[in-house]
Amino acid sequence: MDAWPEARASNPELQQSVSPGRRWGEFAPREKNGVYGSIFGRRDVRSFLPDPIPGDVLVRILTAAHHAPSVGFMQPWDFVLVRDLDTRKRVRELSDKERRAAAVFFEEPRRDKYLSMKLEGILDAPLNLCVTCEPTRGGPQVLGRNSIPETDVYSTCLAVQNLWLAARAEGVGVGWVSILRNAELREILRVPPHVIPVAYLCLGYPKGGFPNEPLLQSAGWRDRLPLGSLVHYERWDRREHPGWKGFDGALGG
Amino acid sequence: MDAWPEARASNPELQQSVSPGRRWGEFAPREKNGVYGSIFGRRDVRSFLPDPIPGDVLVRILTAAHHAPSVGFMQPWDFVLVRDLDTRKRVRELSDKERRAAAVFFEEPRRDKYLSMKLEGILDAPLNLCVTCEPTRGGPQVLGRNSIPETDVYSTCLAVQNLWLAARAEGVGVGWVSILRNAELREILRVPPHVIPVAYLCLGYPKGGFPNEPLLQSAGWRDRLPLGSLVHYERWDRREHPGWKGFDGALGG
Numbered sequence: 001m002d003a004w005p006e007a008r009a010s011n012p013e014l015q016q017s018v019s020p021g022r023r024w025g026e027f028a029p030r031e032k033n034g035v036y037g038s039i040f041g042r043r044d045v046r047s048f049l050p051d052p053i054p055g056d057v058l059v060r061i062l063t064a065a066h067h068a069p070s071v072g073f074m075q076p077w078d079f080v081l082v083r084d085l086d087t088r089k090r091v092r093e094l095s096d097k098e099r100r101a102a103a104v105f106f107e108e109p110r111r112d113k114y115l116s117m118k119l120e121g122i123l124d125a126p127l128n129l130c131v132t133c134e135p136t137r138g139g140p141q142v143l144g145r146n147s148i149p150e151t152d153v154y155s156t157c158l159a160v161q162n163l164w165l166a167a168r169a170e171g172v173g174v175g176w177v178s179i180l181r182n183a184e185l186r187e188i189l190r191v192p193p194h195v196i197p198v199a200y201l202c203l204g205y206p207k208g209g210f211p212n213e214p215l216l217q218s219a220g221w222r223d224r225l226p227l228g229s230l231v232h233y234e235r236w237d238r239r240e241h242p243g244w245k246g247f248d249g250a251l252g253g
Numbered sequence: 254m255d256a257w258p259e260a261r262a263s264n265p266e267l268q269q270s271v272s273p274g275r276r277w278g279e280f281a282p283r284e285k286n287g288v289y290g291s292i293f294g295r296r297d298v299r300s301f302l303p304d305p306i307p308g309d310v311l312v313r314i315l316t317a318a319h320h321a322p323s324v325g326f327m328q329p330w331d332f333v334l335v336r337d338l339d340t341r342k343r344v345r346e347l348s349d350k351e352r353r354a355a356a357v358f359f360e361e362p363r364r365d366k367y368l369s370m371k372l373e374g375i376l377d378a379p380l381n382l383c384v385t386c387e388p389t390r391g392g393p394q395v396l397g398r399n400s401i402p403e404t405d406v407y408s409t410c411l412a413v414q415n416l417w418l419a420a421r422a423e424g425v426g427v428g429w430v431s432i433l434r435n436a437e438l439r440e441i442l443r444v445p446p447h448v449i450p451v452a453y454l455c456l457g458y459p460k461g462g463f464p465n466e467p468l469l470q471s472a473g474w475r476d477r478l479p480l481g482s483l484v485h486y487e488r489w490d491r492r493e494h495p496g497w498k499g500f501d502g503a504l505g506g
Binding site (some may be wrong): 149161217243 | 280281283284285286287289292293295297309311313315316319320324326328331332333335337351354358359365367372394397400401403404407410413414415417419421422423429431433435442443445448451467469475476477478480483484485486489496499500503
């Protein structure tokens, strides 16, 4: 049986199954390496080359997003592809206003640093993409969404991460512009009032390649937290537990 | 330079770089296959074998989650690991109440179908994991979070998807239980009132392997939408556009 026909249709190189001989089990080392490589090598990219993304690559990236999990299989996402320069200029202007407004809340020397950082590549990137959430898709009763209605937006975020990782595997950089106001963005892109613009993304080949570490880390803005400091055992208020002896040491931090 | 020391510390098999010779560029076909294999072969798993997840595998999966993108690098996630049977029984009871309450809103024959489906593996799975979002992490001013404060929860969702895909590569199944009420869940796990339980997950090796298609699809509950029906060109209200001629055909649907 064909496990991912949509993806292979646009990518003849893609093999039907991973790990021959252990079909749905653990991946082969090289495949595993690909998965971890995309996770650890993914970056928020803000500097792009002007080269366009080939159509087949874009189809694969969007197909990956569309295969995210969603509550009740509601698939609440939509993808607005934006290449038009005038539209991007309007979004860029909006983001710049938000950036300057946010600067007011930082104290020096953080404010200067904040204003000196390149935070988006809206105009450099050959493609912008707005991923939205349509909360009414699937009708008023979506399986699994009765208790926590925000799971529609959660599902949309999972699609964004699929897209981000597939893009990394294709050598395509993605940057998420969160310094935007949804009301204005809706107006620019004609998004209906009930639809939520979840992610405004810039896509393109990264100028100078993918950085080795997150930009905010190399800029000295903030460091990665030790994983061990984020793990709780059996209950939130237990940072160690006899049943988990040894494991906390393996986590480090 | 070592690109992902944390991951390799717990996985000597993992190679330092993908695609030797094109270090930060496109991945080799087999690595790409791994990425797409995890994306398309990932499932919401509800039937688990009792076998425990080895510590090193769990460390790698959590490390993958911790390497998700986050707004302003705030890393708002925490991980509550739950093996205790009494705790899981309480969560299972809560989920069952929510499930029956939600059933009231479905009309027959959907209601019968809904009630007949296995929606969670809280007690079968050897491990439960609650991924939370701590909105105050990083202080009152988080870079990039001024305009859309919910980006903290969005970041937490991205971490969940990293975890889900890394687990798939390790042969570990993950199921998201969304039929829960956060107030009660906070009480059971002693999560502080301002912290948001974003995802309650069941983890373990899948009984009978990973299904070929989503369970709600094979159960005839809902089908996957054609990707082409979800793509908009330049603006929300444009389902075709002269600048995108040919691309819409490549999408199908």
